[in-house]
Amino acid sequence: MLRVAETGALLERDGRVVESVIVLPHGVRAAGERLATSLGLEVAS
Secondary structure (H helix, E strand, O other), X not given: OEEEOOOEEEEEEOOEEXXXXXXXXXXXXXXXXXXXXXXXXXXXX
16 A cells, blocks of 8 residues: 655555655645556555
8 A cells, every 4th residue: 555645655565664755745645646546556545
């Protein structure tokens, strides 16, 4: 699952964070969610 927030994104597998991306530009949440969806990842609400 990819959890996207205003400040970054966390890639979780089996409830554990396997990759984190911090310091995303402000306002990219919607774009990140669209990208994750297009890659077939579940996006946390």
